[in-house]
Amino acid sequence: MSSALPPFSCTYTPNMPALLQSLQCSVALSTYQAGKVIFLSADKQGGLRQLPRNFDKPMGMCYHNGRMALATQHEVVVLSNGAGLAKEYAQKPGYYDALFVPRASYYTGTVDMHDIAWDVQGRLWGVNTLFSCLVHITDEYSFTPAWTPPFISSLVSEDRCHLNGMCMVDGVPKYVTMFGQSDVQKGWRPGVTTGGLLMDVQTNEVILDNLPMPHTPRYFNGQLYCLLSATGELVQVDVANKTYEVISRSNGFVRGMDMIGDYLFVGLSKQRSKSSEKRTLPVAQQPLECGIDIIHLPTRQIVGNIRYLNGTEELYDVAVLPQMQQPGILNHTTPQHQRALHIPNGCFWRGDDETTQATQ
Template sequence: MTPPPPFSYTYSPNIPELLLGLKCSLAISTYQTGKVVIFSPKDQNQLIQLPRNFDKPMGMALHNGQWAVATRDELIITANSAGMASNYPANPNTYDSLFIPRVTYHTGVLDLHDISFTNDGLVGVNTLFSCLSKFNADFSFTDIWKPHFVTELKPEDRCHLNGLAVDESGKPKYVTALGTGDSAREWKEKMLTGGILMDVDSNEIIGDALPVPHSPRIYKDGLWMLLSATGEVVKVNLADGKYDVVTKLNGFVRGMDRIGDYLFVATSKLRPNSSLFNEAPVAKSSVVCGISVIYIPTGQPCGHILYNTSVEELFDLKVLPGLMRPNILNHSKQMHKTSVITEKEVFWAKPERDEKEVVAN
């Protein structure tokens, strides 16, 4: 039998119709393959996959027409220039939105995980330095908060700070980490049972002994979180730090977003030779990579997108509301450098032609 092509995937029949009804597309980041991938509904029966190359993409953030992507050593901020989409030279009359790089912070290697737009600018979970960071033109980062048990900022990944939840006012409110260590990679000692949830304002631990927490998110009905080692999607009771399990998925859960009554959760396979997670409760059942859709009123999965080849690990997932056929440009092909955007007009520059080519033709 002929093996499936790279990046082949399957999906439950209801997914295209669901995305059409919700008027949205989905985006995932996969550092394992170096891609940001957009899934859009072509019609009620078909999906379109649009992969874009980024160097180790992890956290993503969307706000007011901007889309930020944290990569290996850069933080790239793109902006939707809808006026450029219709006459995009590579594929005109195809996209309803086009995110073009506008600002790139050359941060150096920080191992940025979750990032989010806040009322005080873009904030990232600086995992290597165990703090929350802001970004400007002067430094690789400016630290704005660290856990009370971290005594100094060193590139040692002391507690594996990873998740960030921003409240309705736009302030960083909760973070997750895999431990409370204050020495280099100390979190690995009790990784599967040492996870914590912290309140940024009070700098207090409000939940502990968590099985690899990720992706805390504040929604209209409270705080949600993923427990990666058990494959559980949970809601947190902030009064006592305990949680209720909404559903359990067969995968290493990390990356979550919501629109209306639907929750979209990214699931990853575990590496067969992983020394970090081979004892995790979800290790044997973590055999799929893709997106699971949960209908919140029932707490039950109601659809999926699953990769057959190439992609095994995801990091982040974002819903792109109101965008039915979006595109994002990277730095690879330099297409963004041919765009000129003003407050009133947009232009695609004509490509320059080599003198020899002109003469020859």
């Protein structure tokens, strides 16, 4: 069926374009399986527009104050929104209302970086899954270890606990998720569907254990949320009582989440065909779907969705881009970005023989 469709064909509920318009936002997805970052926006004809860009195994994403950071297979790429560049972008002049352009690359090496985020001091943090630690990402080292679970005895490239998710609270790392409390190489695998943990980074306290493949801890409006991938559940965590409540269930391996207004955008993935762990997941008792579910938190209802028919079967992260209804993005592997000049008081496109000033 999918072979006759254009790449990244998808279906979506009829309310999706209007919802994005009313929220005045677009949504970014990362799919390491397809090697793409995809921007989703409402188009001017009342439909849904997609803009995919090639990146090497993109995973964790974060957006803050006009900048986006993206963890890829060998590096972390930082892009900045040069909105003034959009008006004179040669491929589609006057079309975009934002344009993300690469501005820095940190060569971390292949460390299986998962979630990333900026802290209140502007430092970039990452979840270094291969070395089982949280790290600072700078231009001095491949990475600088900053926190390690207390049961990890040494810094080695053995993916001992499959540390994957990181949550900022008040601009500092606070909570993390992992698949198991193990201090041996890939020791989380035997109990992967039941041994997950949610931990407090600042106290080293285990908040929840025996979780079914937890991902994506996020703190919104004073509440802690988490995704339980093996059961397809979005949960709200009561930290004080060390309990959780199921908010909604999705028909997919849930991973990647962001919020705007009263709406949570949650990523779904299909069953990985070569993964023995996923064959026994509770959520995999029926065919899984790849896309996004939109949950209205006040009613706890799934009020819209997007479903991919081809092109990708696995998503990693979801990021909301506020106040952007037609954003564009350039990657760092093609020459277009080399012509984009963005300085504090202006934007310019550099041509072969001249420089064209764009609107700030």
